Amino acid sequence: MNNALSTFSGSYAPDDVQFLLRRLHGQAFVSVEDKEALIQSGRHHYSEMLSAEALPSARHLELFDAACEANRARMAADCLRLAHLLAARRAGQITLVSLARAGTPVGVIVKRLLQRVFHRHVVHYAVSIVRDRGIDEAALRAILAHHVPASIAFVDGWTGKGVIARELEMSVERFNMRHHVRIDPGLFVLSDLAGAAAHAASDADYLIPSSILNATVSGLVSRTVAERDMGPDDFHGCLVYDEFAAHDRSRTFADDIAAAALELAAAGTPAPAAIDRERSAATSRECLRTIAQRYGIADVNLIKPGIGEATRVLLRRVPRLLLLRDADAADVAHLRLLAREKDVPVVVDPTLPYQGVSLIRRKGDA
Structure with a gap:
C-alpha cells in the first residue's frame, strides 16, 4: 500500500497536523459487547477491531461545553x-509526534504555542501506538526521512496507569537499536497521574475537555487499528468520520484553548510545576493494588484510573463499575451521565486518589 496517499489532516488545517495513518474503507464494525468478548477470550487484540461511533447526545454536548x-x-x-518544557528540551526545529488520538488536540494547540510564543519552527505528525504492539514503525521511518531524530518529541493528553508511556519507551528503544538512531522515547503530557511520563505540566486528575468526545474533537479520526495482515511498510489504519463534519468541534476547540493560552502568555508564561514522579507512581501502584484486591481483579488492564481513562471505558468498552471520589464534583458530571445511559452502577469512595476510576466487566461477571 502507498502510505503517502494516506497522509492527511482530518478536519484540521493542513498546517496543524498530518496524520500518518492509512484511511480504511468498508471496515466491518464489531459491537462493543462482541469486541469485549473477543478481547477477553484472546481471540483478537483490541487494536484489530472497531466499534461504530455515534454522535454525542445534546446532553453530552452540554457537558462538553x-x-x-x-x-x-x-x-x-x-x-x-x-x-515551555518542549522549547527548553529541543534545540532547532521541533518535530511534534502526537499519539493518536487523545494526544492530537494537545499537539495541535502546543504546536501553535511553540510557534507564536516561543518562536520555534515546528511540524506536527499524529501516529498510532498500540499496547503490546508498540509504536507504528512505518510512520517513524517516514518521519525520519524528513527530520533528524533529535528533533522528535512525543506528546499525549494524560497518563492513567502509564501503560502507553512504558510501551512508547520500550518500542522506541527497540526501533533505535534496530535502525541505529537515537530518538528520545520520553513522553510529554498535560497530566501524568502514573508518574510514567518524562515531562508533564501537571499530575492532577482534572477534566481535560477533549476526553469527553471521540472523533468530533480529534479531527474526525477514529481510534487507530493495527490489523493482523498489515505489511511492514503499512501505517496503522483509521476511519475518518466525514459524515460527522457538521458536528465537528476539533478546530473550534483547539482555537479556543490556544487563544486562552495566548492570553495567558501575554501576561507571562507560567512556569512548569514541579512534579514528584515517584510519589505519583507510588500512588498509582497502591490504588491499583487496593482496587484489584477489593473487587477481585486479577488483570490490572481491567482497571482504568483517572477521568480520561474512565471516560474511555464508558464510551467504548463494557463497564462493570464506576468509582467516584465525589459524585457531586462538576468534573465527573459526564461520567455520571454515561454511567446512567449504560446502566452502570456507581460507587462513591472518598478515599480514591483520583476523581474517577472505571472497571471493565470481565466475562462471567454478574
Missing part, C-alpha cells in the same frame, strides 16, 4: 507549560 467553560483556563495554562 460546560467542561470547556470550567477548565478552559486550566488546560490552556498546562498547554503553555508543556510548550
Whole structure:
C-alpha cells in the first residue's frame, strides 16, 4: 500500500497536523459487547477491531461545553507549560509526534504555542501506538526521512496507569537499536497521574475537555487499528468520520484553548510545576493494588484510573463499575451521565486518589 496517499489532516488545517495513518474503507464494525468478548477470550487484540461511533447526545454536548467553560483556563495554562518544557528540551526545529488520538488536540494547540510564543519552527505528525504492539514503525521511518531524530518529541493528553508511556519507551528503544538512531522515547503530557511520563505540566486528575468526545474533537479520526495482515511498510489504519463534519468541534476547540493560552502568555508564561514522579507512581501502584484486591481483579488492564481513562471505558468498552471520589464534583458530571445511559452502577469512595476510576466487566461477571 502507498502510505503517502494516506497522509492527511482530518478536519484540521493542513498546517496543524498530518496524520500518518492509512484511511480504511468498508471496515466491518464489531459491537462493543462482541469486541469485549473477543478481547477477553484472546481471540483478537483490541487494536484489530472497531466499534461504530455515534454522535454525542445534546446532553453530552452540554457537558462538553460546560467542561470547556470550567477548565478552559486550566488546560490552556498546562498547554503553555508543556510548550515551555518542549522549547527548553529541543534545540532547532521541533518535530511534534502526537499519539493518536487523545494526544492530537494537545499537539495541535502546543504546536501553535511553540510557534507564536516561543518562536520555534515546528511540524506536527499524529501516529498510532498500540499496547503490546508498540509504536507504528512505518510512520517513524517516514518521519525520519524528513527530520533528524533529535528533533522528535512525543506528546499525549494524560497518563492513567502509564501503560502507553512504558510501551512508547520500550518500542522506541527497540526501533533505535534496530535502525541505529537515537530518538528520545520520553513522553510529554498535560497530566501524568502514573508518574510514567518524562515531562508533564501537571499530575492532577482534572477534566481535560477533549476526553469527553471521540472523533468530533480529534479531527474526525477514529481510534487507530493495527490489523493482523498489515505489511511492514503499512501505517496503522483509521476511519475518518466525514459524515460527522457538521458536528465537528476539533478546530473550534483547539482555537479556543490556544487563544486562552495566548492570553495567558501575554501576561507571562507560567512556569512548569514541579512534579514528584515517584510519589505519583507510588500512588498509582497502591490504588491499583487496593482496587484489584477489593473487587477481585486479577488483570490490572481491567482497571482504568483517572477521568480520561474512565471516560474511555464508558464510551467504548463494557463497564462493570464506576468509582467516584465525589459524585457531586462538576468534573465527573459526564461520567455520571454515561454511567446512567449504560446502566452502570456507581460507587462513591472518598478515599480514591483520583476523581474517577472505571472497571471493565470481565466475562462471567454478574
